[in-house]
Structure formats: C-alpha cells, structure tokens
Amino acid sequence: MTNNQQRTRSMIRGGLSLLVAAAFYEAVARSGLFPAVLLPTIPTIVSTLIDMLADGTMFEHAFFTLYRVLFGFVLAVIVGLPLGILMARFPRVEHFFLPLISALMPIPSFALIPLFMLWFGIGNVTTVLIVFYAATFPMAFNTWSGVRSVNPIWLRAAGAMGADENSLFWKVIIPGASPFIITGMRQAFLRAWIGVVGAEMIAASDWGLGWVIFDAKEFLNADVMLAALVVIGFIGFVFERLVFGSLERATVQRWGMVRVAKG
Amino acid sequence: MQPIAIRDVSLNYDTPGGKVQGVTNVSIDIDASEFVCIVGPSGCGKSTLLNIIAGFLAPATGQISIGGKPVTGHGMDRGVVFQDFAQLFPWRTALGNVSFGLEMKGVANPERDRIAREQLRLVKLEKFTDSFPHHLSGGMQQRVAIARALAYNPSVLLMDEPFAALDAMTRDDMQRLLADVWKETRKTVIYVTHNVAEAVYLADRVVVMSAHPGTVKTVMKIDLPRPRDPLSVEFLDCQKELMGHLGHNTNGAAH
Numbered sequence: 462m463t464n465n466q467q468r469t470r471s472m473i474r475g476g477l478s479l480l481v482a483a484a485f486y487e488a489v490a491r492s493g494l495f496p497a498v499l500l501p502t503i504p505t506i507v508s509t510l511i512d513m514l515a516d517g518t519m520f521e522h523a524f525f526t527l528y529r530v531l532f533g534f535v536l537a538v539i540v541g542l543p544l545g546i547l548m549a550r551f552p553r554v555e556h557f558f559l560p561l562i563s564a565l566m567p568i569p570s571f572a573l574i575p576l577f578m579l580w581f582g583i584g585n586v587t588t589v590l591i592v593f594y595a596a597t598f599p600m601a602f603n604t605w606s607g608v609r610s611v612n613p614i615w616l617r618a619a620g621a622m623g624a625d626e627n628s629l630f631w632k633v634i635i636p637g638a639s640p641f642i643i644t645g646m647r648q649a650f651l652r653a654w655i656g657v658v659g660a661e662m663i664a665a666s667d668w669g670l671g672w673v674i675f676d677a678k679e680f681l682n683a684d685v686m687l688a689a690l691v692v693i694g695f696i697g698f699v700f701e702r703l704v705f706g707s708l709e710r711a712t713v714q715r716w717g718m719v720r721v722a723k724g
Numbered sequence: 725m726q727p728i729a730i731r732d733v734s735l736n737y738d739t740p741g742g743k744v745q746g747v748t749n750v751s752i753d754i755d756a757s758e759f760v761c762i763v764g765p766s767g768c769g770k771s772t773l774l775n776i777i778a779g780f781l782a783p784a785t786g787q788i789s790i791g792g793k794p795v796t797g798h799g800m801d802r803g804v805v806f807q808d809f810a811q812l813f814p815w816r817t818a819l820g821n822v823s824f825g826l827e828m829k830g831v832a833n834p835e836r837d838r839i840a841r842e843q844l845r846l847v848k849l850e851k852f853t854d855s856f857p858h859h860l861s862g863g864m865q866q867r868v869a870i871a872r873a874l875a876y877n878p879s880v881l882l883m884d885e886p887f888a889a890l891d892a893m894t895r896d897d898m899q900r901l902l903a904d905v906w907k908e909t910r911k912t913v914i915y916v917t918h919n920v921a922e923a924v925y926l927a928d929r930v931v932v933m934s935a936h937p938g939t940v941k942t943v944m945k946i947d948l949p950r951p952r953d954p955l956s957v958e959f960l961d962c963q964k965e966l967m968g969h970l971g972h973n974t975n976g977a978a979h
C-alpha cells in the first residue's frame with residue numbers, strides 16, 4: 462500500500478518535471494526566435510508522431526532497432542556473464558582479460574562504427590556487433606565484481622551443508638552476485654541503446670530509429686527527428702524503469718540485498 | 725549423536741607479521757549427546773578450534789575423529805551455526821534456508837518440506853516459514869540458522885557464539901530455546917561462548933582455555949539438574965567457580 466503510494470507519488474513528480482520541460486520548449490518554439498521548420502511546436506511533433514504510428518512506419522523502425530539492440534544485448538549477456546564469473550574464479554582468466562577489459566571498455570562504441578563498416582559492411586551485422594561491443598564489457602566487469610563480493614560466510618555455510626561445486630555455483634554464487642549482475646545488465650543495456658542509435662545513423666541502410674533521424678536531415682524534417690527521439694527516449698525509459706526495475710523489485714529488493722531509496 | 729575425540733590438535737597461522745598461535749596441543753573427549761561449552765579469553769583460539777572441528781581448517785598436528793571416523797574436511801555429520809546473522813541466504817525464505825541441506829542431500833520435495841517445517845516448529849518459527857531473512861529480527865535469524873543446521877540431521881552441532889550479538893533479554897530466551905532443542909534432539913553440541921552464565925546454563929561440561937599458548941586449562945563439570953535456575957545459589961556458585969578458572973576476581977562483578 463505505502464509502496465504503491467510512493468510509486469504513484471514518484472510518477473506524479475516525474476510527470477511534473479517532464480511537463481515543465483515541455484512547457485519551456487513550447488514557449489521557445491512559439492517565440493518566433495527560430496524558424497518553425499527547425500524548432501517545430503509540440504502539436505506538430507505529436508501529429509507527425511501520430512501519422513508515423515498510424516501508417517506503421519514508426520513501429521517498423523522501432524522494431525528493427527529493438528531487434529538489433531536485443532540481439533546484441535543477449536549476445537553480450539551470454540558472453541559477458543560467464544566471462545565475469547570465470548574471471549572471478551580463475552586468476553589466470555582474470556589476469557588475461559582484466560587488462561583487456563580495462564583498455565577496451567573506455568573506447569566509445571561510436572569510434573568503432575567506421576571500422577566495423579569497413580569490415581562488415583552496412584547492415585545488421587555491423588549494428589549488432591557495435592551493440593555487442595558496447596554491452597559486453599560492463600556486463601563482464603560487473604559480474605566479476607559481484608562474484609568477488611559474495612559473502613564468504615555463505616560459501617562456508619553451503620559447504621558445511623554438503624553443497625558440491627555445481628550447487629555452490631547455481632544456488633549460492635549466482636544469487637549472491639545478483640545485485641551486481643542486475644546492475645551490469647542495466648549498464649550494458651544503456652550502453653547498447655546509445656550504441657545502436659549511433660550505429661544505425663551511419664551503418665543501417667533503410668530502417669531503424671537512428672536511421673530515421675539521420676535520413677530526416679536531408680529534408681529538414683526536424684519534426685520527424687524529434688518524433689523519433691521521443692520514441693527512443695520512451696523505449697529506453699520503459700526498459701530502464703519497467704523491465705530492469707521490475708526485475709530488481711522481484712529479486713534483490715525483495716531479498717533485501719539492496720537498499721531502496723525512500724521518497 | 726556421536727562422540728568426538730580431539731587429540732593433540734595444534735594450528736598456527738602464517739601472517740605477514742610471522743607465525744601466530746591459533747591453538748596448541750588441545751585434547752578433549754566428548755561423549756555422544758553431551759553439551760560442551762568452550763570458554764576462554766578473546767584470541768585464545770576458540771573459533772580456530774571450532775573451525776578445525778568443522779573441517780574448515782586442517783590442523784597442523786593431531787587429529788579429530790567423530791564417531792570413530794577421522795575428520796578430513798567438512799561433512800554432513802556436523803551442523804554449523806556462526807555468530808554472524810548474515811550467514812542465512814538472503815535470497816531464500818526461512819523455509820528455503822532450512823531446506824538447503826536437505827536439497828544437497830537429495831531429499832525430494834514433499835518430504836523435504838515436511839522436515840524443514842518441522843525444524844522451524846522446533847525453533848518456534850512456524851509462522852515465519854515464508855519470510856525472507858531481512859524481515860526477521862536478529863534472534864529469529866539465528867533460530868533459522870539453528871533449524872538449518874539441524875535439518876539434515878547431523879549428529880554434531882557446532883556453534884560459535886551464536887547469540888553474542890543479541891541483547892541480554894533475547895539471549896536468555898534463546899538459551900532456554902536451545903536447551904529445549906538439545907533435550908529433544910540429543911545432538912552432541914560444542915558451543916563457544918564468552919559468557920560465563922551462558923556456559924553454566926547450557927553445558928554438561930565447560931572447557932576452559934587459556935591464551936598464550938591457546939590450550940585447555942581445565943575442564944569443569946556442571947552437575948546442576950535441568951532445567952537450570954540461573955538465580956539459584958548452586959548456579960551462582962558454579963558461575964563463581966568458572967570465573968575463578970578464567971582468572972576473574974571471584975567476588976567481583978560479572979562481565
């Protein structure tokens with residue numbers, strides 16, 4: 462009950478700050494200081510968005526972007542999660558991969574787009590690989606930290622109760638590291654989402670939200686760009702708050718393994 | 725319910741600052757179903773000894789056998805309860821925690837659930853089977869830990885100051901509960917404590933350890949009838965005698 466009330470209140474507050482920002486934008490757009498083509502009013506943007514949703518093009522663009530980002534993200538989890546675990550459990554693996562991750566993680570995925578285009582051409586392969594590159598390292602890095610932070614007393618207790626390596630892994634280490642693993646997924650998705658839009662701008666041929674934005678500049682369609690941005694922001698928000706937020710509430714918050722911010 | 729034989733057990737820790745004595749030449753014989761408390765000054769090696777018996781540490785010399793079988797590592801003939809409340813798995817409910825050892829043993833579900841519930845009833849937590857540890861008080865968490873250590877039916881229960889972090893009133897309740905649980909299950913118990921009254925209340929025999937070197941100083945038998953009355957003259961006499969062995973001022977204040 463109180464939890465629900467808190468959530469409603471935080472939603473109202475979030476809505477309010479969005480509303481204030483939108484009102485400010487609208488005031489600037491209507492002031493006549495800038496040409497209307499470059500700074501379309503909110504009603505124009507909304508009607509463009511509705512048109513693009515109605516004829517299905519926006520859904521199709523969003524679908525392609527989601528397909529690419531999820532493909533790359535899932536691949537990154539499949540590789541990054543076991544890699545992080547192996548690094549935490551075997552010093553040799555850690556010694557080999559940790560410097561590699563430290564060196565590669567800070568390189569923005571954007572900087573690799575031209576190179577990947579040379580190697581893999583224009584299309585899905587390049588965009589998925591950019592997403593994969595952006596997401597794998599935070600996934601591996603956080604998993605590594607998580608496994609190392611598993612409380613040794615849990616391992617002792619489980620060992621005393623006769624847990625073998627297999628049970629220790631699935632029933633103690635993975636759940637014990639879960640707060641970090643979920644953080645890793647969040648960071649990985651965030652970077653993947655940023656990466657996919659960038660990659661689509663340059664390396665996608667005719668579909669995707671990033672491509673829409675880049676293509677619209679040819680025709681000075683600022684309203685299309687902004688409509689696509691709204692969709693990008695919305696999907697990103699849904700994943701961050703709803704998908705990962707629910708995952709966190711259903712697991713580590715329910716278990717009391719992370720503190721919940723109040724208010 | 726197995727007897728335990730501890731023979732000439734020693735262990736030193738290697739630290740950057742040199743060798744640190746853990747325990748030196750400890751020998752104790754414990755009968756089946758006996759409740760033995762280990763007391764001694766801080767740093768004398770009580771936890772070290774318990775960890776050796778539990779199989780978490782291998783002794784440098786000497787050996788330990790439980791029911792005639794030598795101890796080589798941890799095993800399901802022993803249940804362990806630590807002082808730290810964090811020993812429970814936060815991602816499992818009380819019932820899930822208690823079921824863990826049974827899962828490892830391969831006990832299938834209707835049976836596993838039944839045994840785990842039974843154990844939680846033993847520690848008076850049947851109403852909290854579905855609670856996660858972070859919703860339980862410290863005392864309740866330690867009771868879950870005791871139920872968890874008993875669930876897979878080890879013959880020996882090893883406890884390292886399980887109630888030390890609780891307030892005095894809760895600790896009294898927990899001691900009474902543990903005495904009841906022991907009476908019902910008849911496990912062989914080795915119980916480490918700092919608390920003289922606790923040792924006199926619970927133990928059949930109290931092993932007094934001395935520091936430097938960490939070894940057995942004396943063993944004191946507590947012959948009081950159970951359930952024990954901590955306010956009786958005999959109880960207080962035992963307490964005084966034990967404090968004497970520990971080198972405390974016998975007519976002075978308890979700690």
Ligand SMILES: Nc1ncnc2c1ncn2[C@@H]1O[C@H](COP(=O)(O)OP(=O)(O)OP(=O)(O)O)[C@@H](O)[C@H]1O
Nearest residue numbers: 737739744745746765766767768769770771772773
């Ligand atoms: N992991 C370790 N590494 C190095 N030295 C240790 C380690 N654990 C314990 N010691 C040392 O071994 C000695 C015995 O420690 P132990 O923890 O067994 O004492 P204790 O009797 O349980 O003390 P307390 O009553 O304070 O819990 C101490 O001098 C301690 O400093």
Ligand SMILES: [Mg+2]
Nearest residue numbers: 770771772884
């Ligand atoms: Mg200790």
